[in-house]
Amino acid sequence: GAGVSQSPSNKVTEKGKDVELRCDPISGHTALYWYRQSLGQGLEFLIYFQGNSAPDKSGLPSDRFSAERTGGSVSTLTIQRTQQEDSAVYLCASSPLRASGGPGADTQYFGPGTRLTVL
Amino acid sequence: GQQLNQSPQSMFIQEGEDVSMNCTSSSIFNTWLWYKQDPGEGPVLLIALYKAGELTSNGRLTAQFGITRKDSFLNISASIPSDVGIYFCAGHPPSNDMRFGAGTRLTVKP
Numbered sequence: 001g002a003g004v005s006q007s008p009s010n011k012v013t014e015k016g017k018d019v020e021l022r023c024d025p026i027s028g029h030t031a032l033y034w035y036r037q038s039l040g041q042g043l044e045f046l047i048y049f050q051g052n053s054a055p056d057k058s059g060l061p062s063d064r065f066s067a068e069r070t071g072g073s074v075s076t077l078t079i080q081r082t083q084q085e086d087s088a089v090y091l092c093a094s095s096p097l098r099a100s101g102g103p104g105a106d107t108q109y110f111g112p113g114t115r116l117t118v119l
Numbered sequence: 120g121q122q123l124n125q126s127p128q129s130m131f132i133q134e135g136e137d138v139s140m141n142c143t144s145s146s147i148f149n150t151w152l153w154y155k156q157d158p159g160e161g162p163v164l165l166i167a168l169y170k171a172g173e174l175t176s177n178g179r180l181t182a183q184f185g186i187t188r189k190d191s192f193l194n195i196s197a198s199i200p201s202d203v204g205i206y207f208c209a210g211h212p213p214s215n216d217m218r219f220g221a222g223t224r225l226t227v228k229p
Contacts, residue, residue: 004161042207042221056216091161106150106211110161
C-alpha cells in the first residue's frame, strides 16, 4: 500500500512569508507526527496528533508554528513569518496507535520530508 | 527532545568490515527501533524490537534489545557501499512518546 507522502518535496521562500507543508499519512493510521531535522542533525519533535484528541504541541519552537489535522487524516504544518533559522527538512510520520497496542502499534513510518529553505 | 545517547556519532570503515553502533538510555523502554536515512529521504525502518533480550536479524543487520531495557545495539556485517547513510535508534518509553538518538553517520570506503 501507499506510504506516507509529503508535499512539496522542496520549498524555497523569502524571509517573512508564510508556508504550508502537507502530510498524507498511511491510510488507517491514527497517530501523526511532525519532526524537524536540521542539516546533519537528529530529529526534533514538533507536534503529535492522535485520533480526535487534542494535539501534543509541546515541541513547537514558537507561536509562528501551527498544525492542523483535518478529518483525522491529512495534516498541514504552517509556519508564519518564516525566518532563516526555520530552514530544515520537515518530516512527517504516522503510526497505527500511540500507546502500546501490541508489537508494531507505535512504530512510526516516515514520509520523504519537505526541504524548506528560507532566503 | 532526544533522551537517547547514540554512539558513535560517525564511522568511517572499509568495505567488507563489520559495524556496530549502540544506544543507551537512563530509563527503560518498551520498544527499540532502528532506522536508516539516505540523503534526501525520510528514515526507513530497519528492525523493530519489542521484548527485552530479543535478538533480531534482517539480512546483514542484527539488533538486540538489551536485558536491562535501557540499551540496544545494531550490527552490520560485511558492509557494502550502499550501507552509507545515517542510522537512528528510537525508543518508546512506557508512558511517553518515542525518543530518537542523534544518529550515527556511516561512511563506507570501497
